Amino acid sequence: MHSDAVLIIVVATALAFDFTNGFHDTANAIATSVSTRAMSPRVAVAMSATLNFVGAFLSLEVAATIAKGIVQAGDVTPLVVFAGLIGAIAWNLATWWLGLPSSSSHALIGGVVGAMIAAAGPDAVIWSGLVQKVAIPGLVAPVLALVAAGLSILVAYRIVGRQSPGVVSRGFRLGQLASGALFSLSHGTNDAQKTMGIIFLALVANGNLASDAGVPAWVVVASASAIAAGTYAGGWRIIRTMGSRIIKMDPAQGFASQTVGAAVILSASHVGFPLSTTHVMSGAIMGAGAAKRISAVRWGVAGNIVVAWILTLPCSAAVGALTYGVVRIFGTGSAGPVVVIVVFAAGLVAFARRAAVAREAGEAT
Template sequence: MDTHLILVIVVATALAFDFTNGFHDTANVVATSISTGAIAPKAAVAFAAILNFVGAFISIEVAATIASDVVDPSAIAGPEALNIVFAGLMGAIAWNLVTWYYGLPSSSSHALIGGIVGATIAAVGTGAVEAEGLVGKVLLPAIIAPILAFAVAALAITISYRIAGRQRPGPVARGYRLGQVVSGGLLALAHGTNDAQKTMGVITLALIADGALAPGSDPPFWVIVSAATAIALGTYSGGWRIIKTTGFRIIKMDPAQGFSAQGAGAAVIMASSHFGFPLSTTHVINGGVMGSGIAKRLSAVRWGVAGNIVTAWLVTLPAAAAIGALVYGLTLLFGGGTLGPVVISVASILALTVLFGLNRRAGTATATG
């Protein structure tokens, strides 16, 4: 009975993470299109939400491998496994909300990996962490992704300006805006495929740990549908604070730059997925935006904003790990059983309700004041 209750809480927390993932990463897909007026904001998030939902059904190849490259799955097996996964998810959700509040486009995948690593270290020590996997699959790609997208977007915008830069502005702007809608659609599909699978993987691992599924099973259909729905609803909710940062605050973007950033982003994400070298959508898109700005002139990029974003990327893994470890420690305070996750979940829901209420009241006061 106890483990079943924890399982229900872990599944609900995983879906809550999936929602924040969609909510947080909406900007990756729609920010540049909204910024250049390629598509209206509400239509953009609806379009992205639908394609995120569809994307989640495209593949389940990597659904069962999340976090297994960075922590030793056998070391976190047993009755403690669900508490570790719960603590890791809470770390990721908390960091996603903090970075959303400050409008910082950080990687949801890194937050999830950080949370799980932190909770694992708190539970069984550093021996369960696969240092080689952490460096090879997380840290180095985090450095490579923005640099590659930056270079590819800079090349793309240079080509765009050379070929179409001296033509009539009207047809040129309309053409690149149309290109942005298409490349944004591809990004949304890729995002749904990659990111919804992480939640499917976490829920599947929890079901296996609970004995509800045999080891090595694929995600059940209800898991695929619920993960797809959660990420689509999160995307539709729209993380407007991050959309403003990516779309408006890094550079002042024209349609050719928007197309170059998104086209380069789509090319890099799809190439990396195909060749099995996973890169963060967030890092790729923001690197692409900076690259499409710098090709115009160095001062076109607001380096202060770019610096804040890069700092957030550096801090994401340790911060989510620290929160994951703290939450795991809190579950131990309640005896390490079901009570801890129940109390922490209820307290988190209450805290979030109060914070969102205060945020809305502050917004209303600003609007009327």
């Protein structure tokens, strides 16, 4: 009874994380299209949500990496998964509030790794898998996207250099309908699978599935639906950062960055690398801006984003480890997770009220 209650809480928490992943990463898919006025915000969000849902069904390679390539599945318990998810959700909400595009993927992996170390020690983490499938791709992908987007925009400017600016802008805005759709599809293919992998871990830990089983269809549908709903909710704070605060973007730059980002993420999904779509898209945007003019990139904003990237894994790991320590005080049943959820929700409500009061005071002055 207790294990079933814990499993239900873990699955619900995983889908809540998936929702925050969706609204946190909405900016990756639509910020450039909205910034260049290729699409209206609501149309862009609806398109992205739909294709996030579709993309989740295209591959399960990333889900397999999360489920079997980062931690020892035999050492995982539902409480470890729950604690890791709380670490990831806390980091997602903190960076969303600050308007910083950070990695939901690395937050999830960091949270689970931190909780696993607290529960079973460092030997329960597959460090080689963490380095080869997370750390190295996480470093290479944004640099690759930056270089590729920079080269792409230089080629694009060379091709259309003698054309009327109005014609060029209209053409690239039309192109962004396709590039934005492709990026949204790639985002669903990579990011929704991370939640599938986490729920799979919980099901194995609870004895509902064998470790060599496939991901159940209901897990795929639920994960796809949650990330699509989160995407439709839209993380407007981060959209503003991605769309206009890194560079002042033109349609050609928007098209180049979206196309390059989609290509990098789809390639990674094919081989099972759980990339940060945020890292990839931020790198592509910086590359598209720097290729036009180095000073076009607001490097101070870019530096803040890089700092958030660096802090994501250790901070989410720390919260995951702390959460595991708290829930274990109450044993192995559902009491610990319930207490954490109540305290977490109360904290969010109190913070939201304080923020609302501060905003009203600011508007009054």
